[in-house]
Amino acid sequence: xxxxxxxRPPEPSREAxxxxxxxxxxxxxxxxxAGDRKLSKAVIKIIEDSDTExxxxxxxxWEISTKVRIGKLPEAEWMGGQFRRILLSQSFRELxxxxxxxxxxxxxxxxxxxxxxxxxAAQSRLENLTIATNxxxxxxxxxxxxx
Numbered sequence: 313x314x315x316x317x318x319x320r321p322p323e324p325s326r327e328a329x330x331x332x333x334x335x336x337x338x339x340x341x342x343x344x345x346a347g348d349r350k351l352s353k354a355v356i357k358i359i360e361d362s363d364t365e366x367x368x369x370x371x372x373x374w375e376i377s378t379k380v381r382i383g384k385l386p387e388a389e390w391m392g393g394q395f396r397r398i399l400l401s402q403s404f405r406e407l408x409x410x411x412x413x414x415x416x417x418x419x420x421x422x423x424x425x426x427x428x429x430x431x432x433a434a435q436s437r438l439e440n441l442t443i444a445t446n447x448x449x450x451x452x453x454x455x456x457x458x459x
């Protein structure tokens with residue numbers, strides 16, 4: 313028939329679409345979920361932007377659950393068992409913990425001892441994600457950060 317090809321062009325890459333991918337640190341996630349004013353206006357705008365992929369690490373669920381259990385975060389008790397529902401309701405993406413993440417978290421140079429922060433930093437580096445954080449200690453681990 314000699315007509316134009318029916319083949320579809322390839323999907324543009326995430327980079328070509330200028331999609332920003334952001335990993336919320338645990339505090340940023342808690343503040344977003346609670347509607348807390350501690351969250352910066354810039355981070356609120358990023359989260360609300362439909363062109364932004366927002367990730368939450370399994371490490372944050374682990375950290376929140378641990379701190380609730382030991383009494384250091386009673387205000388987050390309502391989140392227990394609700395992380396997947398919260399993610400889905402917000403269209404956030406789950407970031408599981410891989411062997412590579414764990415290996416890099418333990419090997420990162422520096423004195424920062426918080427295992428949750430070290431894991432978030434490793435995930436940020438390996439997955440090329442910017443972390444939404446105002447935590448100077450986390451930023452000291454050489455991550456890309458926004459606040």
